[in-house]
Amino acid sequence: xxxxxxxxxxxxxxxxxxxxxxxxxxxxxxxxxxxxxxxxxxxxxxxxxxxxxxxxxxxxxxxxxxxxxxxxxxxxxxxxxxxxxxxxxxxxxxxxxxxxxxxxxxxxxxxxxxxxxxxxxxxxxxxxxxxxxxxxxxxxxxxxxxxxxxxxxxxxxxxxxxxxxxxxx
Amino acid sequence: xxxxxxxxxxxxxxxxxxxxxxxxxxxxxxxxxxxxxxxxxxxxxxxxxxxxxxxxxxxxxxxxxxxxxxxxxxxxxxxxxxxxxxxxxxxxxxxxxxxxxxxxxxxxxxxxxxxxxxxxxxxxxxxxxxxxxxxxxxxxxxxxxxxxxxxxxxxxxxxxxxxxxxxxxxxx
Numbered sequence: 001x002x003x004x005x006x007x008x009x010x011x012x013x014x015x016x017x018x019x020x021x022x023x024x025x026x027x028x029x030x031x032x033x034x035x036x037x038x039x040x041x042x043x044x045x046x047x048x049x050x051x052x053x054x055x056x057x058x059x060x061x062x063x064x065x066x067x068x069x070x071x072x073x074x075x076x077x078x079x080x081x082x083x084x085x086x087x088x089x090x091x092x093x094x095x096x097x098x099x100x101x102x103x104x105x106x107x108x109x110x111x112x113x114x115x116x117x118x119x120x121x122x123x124x125x126x127x128x129x130x131x132x133x134x135x136x137x138x139x140x141x142x143x144x145x146x147x148x149x150x151x152x153x154x155x156x157x158x159x160x161x162x163x164x165x166x167x168x169x
Numbered sequence: 170x171x172x173x174x175x176x177x178x179x180x181x182x183x184x185x186x187x188x189x190x191x192x193x194x195x196x197x198x199x200x201x202x203x204x205x206x207x208x209x210x211x212x213x214x215x216x217x218x219x220x221x222x223x224x225x226x227x228x229x230x231x232x233x234x235x236x237x238x239x240x241x242x243x244x245x246x247x248x249x250x251x252x253x254x255x256x257x258x259x260x261x262x263x264x265x266x267x268x269x270x271x272x273x274x275x276x277x278x279x280x281x282x283x284x285x286x287x288x289x290x291x292x293x294x295x296x297x298x299x300x301x302x303x304x305x306x307x308x309x310x311x312x313x314x315x316x317x318x319x320x321x322x323x324x325x326x327x328x329x330x331x332x333x334x335x336x337x338x339x340x341x
Contacts, residue, residue: 019213019222020213020214020215020222020294021211021212021213021214021224022212022214022293022294022295022297022298022301023210023211023212023297023298023301023302027208027210027211027301028210028301056303056304056305056306057305057306069271069296070271070296070299070305073295073296073297073299073300074300076295077295077297077300095300096203097203097204097207098203098204098210098300098301098302098303099203099303099305100201100202100203100303103303126177130174133173
């Protein structure tokens with residue numbers, strides 16, 4: 001009996017020693033906080049979440065759009081995590097903890113990234129200010145003489161008018 | 170008005186030049202990894218050739234040099250003899266481990282048979298380990314201290330000096 005127990009223990013120890021293990025999202029972001037997805041909703045959410053991730057070996061392509069092996073593997077992992085009940089926020093956090101914010105196609109509003117959000121608004125405000133100042137300057141400039149005055153001053157035009165009106169003005 | 174526009178233009182140019190100056194002055198090999206300072210993601214992968222399982226957790230107690238590489242990567246060919254020589258010199262005080270990145274076991278075996286090896290090379294099925302370590306290209310190398318914490322990441326082929334400098338961080 002004891003021999004049999006020892007044998008079972010030995011086999012169990014050997015099997016566990018041989019068991020393969022890959023890093024799991026749980027090490028990074030804890031357990032799933034959402035509901036497991038399946039079927040059509042799983043495929044739809046996989047595409048949506050993958051579109052938020054940058055393919056690290058491509059030039060400006062999302063994981064959803066890239067055909068590279070790396071992107072295919074990452075997309076597979078997104079699908080697996082959604083099927084296990086991980087939320088979009090958890091999945092993005094998991095990839096961010098591995099790759100940094102570089103992997104997020106939509107930069108976060110923090111640190112240097114703030115410039116990415118604020119600079120276009122500042123540039124637009126600057127443009128509006130320049131146009132407004134230009135318009136204000138134009139308004140303040142002396143008004144041009146009316147065309148009628150210019151015609152009065154032109155002796156040729158005055159002569160033509162006299163001829164047409166028969167000398168009456 | 171013209172002076173104001175000139176001033177604004179110069180200010181914008183100064184900011185752009187400043188950003189370029191800081192960016193271009195950085196070492197492109199020194200890419201910050203959010204994993205530095207954190208426990209290394211755990212894995213237990215199969216060794217090419219022997220089929221043995223190597224568990225990262227079992228390597229605690231000594232620094233680990235974890236190298237992601239592939240046979241299709243030119244710089245990896247350049248780096249391989251450096252890693253083999255350093256592993257021969259530093260093991261068992263330091264453990265070197267290779268992880269295959271998007272490659273076939275057959276090609277890896279041929280490569281190792283032709284060019285030699287002095288440390289285990291592991292198969293990363295579906296690239297899950299590479300993804301967890303934030304690999305974007307190879308070679309990329311992580312230096313782990315004896316507690317299994319990542320203390321440095323190096324992108325690109327390493328020289329013996331690079332290994333020495335980063336191992337010093339792992340020895341502290």
